Amino acid sequence: MVGFVGVLAVILVAMHFGSLEKMVALVRSARPVWLLAALLVQAGTYISAAFVWRQALHRAGQPLPLRTLVPLGVAKVFTDQVLPSGGISGTMLVVRGLIRRHIPPEIAMAAMLVGLVSYDIAYLIVVLASAATLWLQHRMNLPLLIGVTIFVLVTVAVPASVLGLKRWGKRRPIAWVSKCLGVTALLRELTAAPTHLLRSPSPLLQTAALQLCIFVLDAFTLWLAFNAIGEVPPLWTVFVSFAIASMAATEGCG
Numbered sequence: 001m002v003g004f005v006g007v008l009a010v011i012l013v014a015m016h017f018g019s020l021e022k023m024v025a026l027v028r029s030a031r032p033v034w035l036l037a038a039l040l041v042q043a044g045t046y047i048s049a050a051f052v053w054r055q056a057l058h059r060a061g062q063p064l065p066l067r068t069l070v071p072l073g074v075a076k077v078f079t080d081q082v083l084p085s086g087g088i089s090g091t092m093l094v095v096r097g098l099i100r101r102h103i104p105p106e107i108a109m110a111a112m113l114v115g116l117v118s119y120d121i122a123y124l125i126v127v128l129a130s131a132a133t134l135w136l137q138h139r140m141n142l143p144l145l146i147g148v149t150i151f152v153l154v155t156v157a158v159p160a161s162v163l164g165l166k167r168w169g170k171r172r173p174i175a176w177v178s179k180c181l182g183v184t185a186l187l188r189e190l191t192a193a194p195t196h197l198l199r200s201p202s203p204l205l206q207t208a209a210l211q212l213c214i215f216v217l218d219a220f221t222l223w224l225a226f227n228a229i230g231e232v233p234p235l236w237t238v239f240v241s242f243a244i245a246s247m248a249a250t251e252g253c254g
Contacts, residue, residue, distance in 0.1 A: 034228035042221045048213045049073030052118065053094060055210070056111035059203045062103050072097045077214065091116050114197045114207055117159045121204075122211035123246075124155055130243035133236060144244070151247045218242060 050066055050073035057064055075097065076090035091112050098108040131148045134140045197203050219239040226232055 031228050031230070034224055038221045038224035038228065041217050041224060045077055045214045045217045045221075046070060046073040048210045048217065049076050052115055052207045052210045053098070053111055055203055055206050056114040056197060057098075057103065057107070059114075059197055059200070060107045060110055062107045064098075064101060064103070068101060091119070110195070110197055113159075113162065113195070114203060116162060117198060118204055118207035119211045120155050120159050121208040122215060124152065125208075125212060126215045126243045127151055127155075127247050130240040133240050134244075147247065151250065154250075215243065215246075 047066075047070060050069035053069050053072065054064065054066055072094045076094050078090075079093050080090035094115070095108045095112045098111065099105055103111075127148060131140065131144070134144070216239075219242040220235075222242055223233075223235050223238040226238065
């Protein structure tokens with residue numbers, strides 16, 4: 001996955017080299033205080049992502065120190081943005097990172113379920129709040145409404161499918177397909193994962209709030225970047241634009 005992301009980054013840079021030169025020139029003319037503030041706020045997204053896993057692992061009885069989880073938070077946020085997939089790409093990357101850190105596979109999968117469901121809850125809140133804002137501003141149109149509807153259906157379907165695999169993963173048709181795809185061990189770990197974390201509202205609400213912080217901090221970083229170049233749009237406009245753009249990227253790559 002790291003190799004694939006690296007190749008993708010090289011291709012994107014090559015295709016947008018002129019834009020990259022313009023961006024470098026823009027950064028040079030930007031006000032450094034605002035850029036520093038944007039960097040600090042963006043760092044908060046990685047810490048929030050690490051706290052999501054810290055909370056889930058603590059509830060599961062397998063705590064890890066925050067300094068160990070921050071690199072995984074960086075990897076997750078980066079992967080989710082480069083490969084938009086409703087949180088699955090970054091989540092699975094973190095699961096493998098937890099297993100390498102000697103977390104039992106079934107506990108890592110339980111934390112994955114909490115992370116995935118809380119991510120989708122936060123994502124739904126952000127997109128629906130943005131759509132409601134556009135509606136109140138009389139800027140909602142039919143294509144955007146269709147896009148939001150598709151997003152809601154897909155976002156609900158992703159965790160539902162994962163939970164369905166966990167519940168019925170041992171049945172013969174699913175087991176046969178997983179064997180053909182070479183993911184039998186992964187499916188076995190998923191079906192063995194405890195679900196008590198999902199049945200308890202407290203850890204789910206805490207992690208959903210942390211996931212929501214990631215979206216808010218990302219949008220605030222963008223607003224600070226606008227301040228750095230001397231263009232200051234309303235904060236709500238930046239937040240809504242960021243949320244809808246993220247939704248479109250997720251649907252386009254899904």
